[in-house]
Amino acid sequence: MFSKRRATLLAAALSCTMATPLAAQETGVTSDDLAALRAELARLAARVDQLEGELEQAEAKADAATSAAAAASESVVAVQAKVDKAPSVKFKGAPVIEAEGGWSFKPRGRLMYDVGSTNAPDSTGREDGFGNETRRARLGVEGDIPGGFGYKFEVDFAGNEVEAADAYLSYSDGPVEFIVGHQNNFQSLEELTSSLHTTFIERAAFTDAFGFERRIGASATYKQGIVLAQAGLFTDNFDDTATKNRGADGRLVIMPKMGNAQLHLGGSIHYNDIDDPAATVRYRQRPLVHFTSERFINTGNLNASSELGYGLEAAAIAGPLHFASEGYWQKVNRPGALSDPTFFGGYAEVGYYLTKGDTRGYKSGKFDRNKPANPVGKGGIGSVQFNLRYDYLDLTDAGIVGGTQNGYQASLVWKPTDYTLFALNYGKMSYDDAVYAAAGGDRSYDVDAFGVRAQVDF
The missing domain is CATH 1.20.58 (Methane Monooxygenase Hydroxylase; Chain G, domain 1)
Known part of the structure; x- marks a missing residue:
């Protein structure tokens, strides 16, 4: 211009x-x-x-x-x-770090401290009274690896021992998940439900009496819609890798919903080939609490070549109310002309939340975390749940007299927050054919147990 x-x-x-x-x-x-x-x-x-x-x-x-x-x-x-591209951090009881490409990492752990007492007839001569223990003290990690892989590793330091809990590598592809390592095999709704989410401080008597535990093996799980199918081949646990045990497990669960109610119907089968002429099995159980070493029902050591177990499961959750029941048969195959006994255990329980808006958690064929609707710190008192259970165990059959338990149990569970819990438990175990005789040779008597738990996890 x-x-x-x-x-x-x-x-x-x-x-x-x-x-x-x-x-x-x-x-x-x-x-x-x-x-x-x-x-x-x-x-x-x-x-x-x-x-x-x-x-x-x-x-x-x-x-x-x-x-x-x-x-x-x-x-x-x-x-x-x-x-x-930077890692993101979420909080689910502990930091969850998620990075680009499918990586994730989360520390995890739990601490459970129990205290209480047992009361047996003095004439049995058995130790009772006050007891306490660190029931579980676990630390571990879990996460994802690119390509659909995952991992989980936990170590338990309770009882002055170091034991591996879950320790495995997993792979998921759509509705199918494969796991290799130390893991729970597929026996019982009660056993597969985490100890963090059970309604009593100890699981039903048959789960411990029949030796349910984690084992090293490979498994596959299929979950699609209301169907859950699980199967696996296993050896033994980390502490018994020298044994010749070889086992197979299978479980099938149907998980339909009826309105707002969650239903659960399932069955499982377990076979364990011991393959050792000198091998023995023993079935026994404590009176509800773990901090006592007394067992009032006990088969003693039985020569065995294999075990065959099968169980049935039923449960329902409807708002604050839940119901659960199981029955499990354990058959022992003994060598030579020895008789083959079949022992039985089962339970039935009902529970109800006294706090408004709370319900029992359920996920993938087992009970899961309850998250209080009104936790402490956010204007509420947390969740309060009352439970009743009948717990039956019969260790007498085919000439083996291990005793019978009829357990009548109650629990009150308070969860101030998602990751803290306090529980009161009481149980009256009525025994017949107990292994310890009371005055006059009486083997039918009651043992009372009381337990309190404080729990935190992340």
Whole structure:
């Protein structure tokens, strides 16, 4: 724009300069006027040069600003990309770190401290009274690995011993999950439900009496809709890898919903080939609490070549109410002409939440975490649950007299938050054919047990 003006002014100045004196005389313009005009034109040309210089500087600054803005925009995009790739941290009782590509890592652990007492007839001569223990003290980690893999590893330090709990590698593809390592085999709803989420401080008597435990092996789980199918091949646990035990397990569960009610119907089968002529099995059980070492029903050591167990499961959750019941038969195959006894255990329980909005958790064929609707710290008192259970165990059959238990148990469970729990338990175990005789040789009597638990997990 300024270049065009400058050309116009210069043209005008040139025409004035070339004008003849005659023309100047004719127009009445003197030499002084022409000189003044030339001076003004020169001033205007200088001003045009100045303005053009300022315009060039402004354009240069504008170009620099545009470049800086573009660079800043690229930097923002780069920073955002780095933020998107940076690990994210969530909190589920403990930090859960999730990184790009499918990596995740979560520390986990639990601490359970029990205290209480047992009371047996004095004439039995058995130790009773006050007892306490650190029931579980576990630390571990779990997470995901790119490609559909996962891992879990936990170590328990309770009882002045170090024992592995879960220790395995998993792989998931759609509805199918494969696991290799130390894991729970598929026996019983009660056994597969985590100790963090059971309604009593100890599981039903048959689960411990029949030796349910984690074992090393490989398993597959299929879950689609209301169907859950599980199967696996196992050896023995970490502490008994020298044994010749080889086993197979299978479990099938149907998990339909009826309105707002969750139903559970299942069955399981377990076979354990001992394959050792000198091997023995023993079935026995404590009176509800674990901190006593007394067992009032006990088969003693039995020569055995294999075990065959099969169980039935039923449960329902409807709002604050839940029901659960199981029956399990354990057959012992003994060598030679020895008889093959079949022992039986089972339970039936009912529970009810006294706090509004609370219900028992359920997930993938087992009971799961209850999360209080109104936890402490958020204006509530947490959840309060009352439970009753009948717990039966019969260790007498085919000439083996191990005794029978009829257990009548009650528990009150308070969860202030998702990850803390306090529980009161009481049980009256009525025994017949107990292994210890009371006064006069009486083997039918009652043993009372009382237990309190404080629990935290992450």
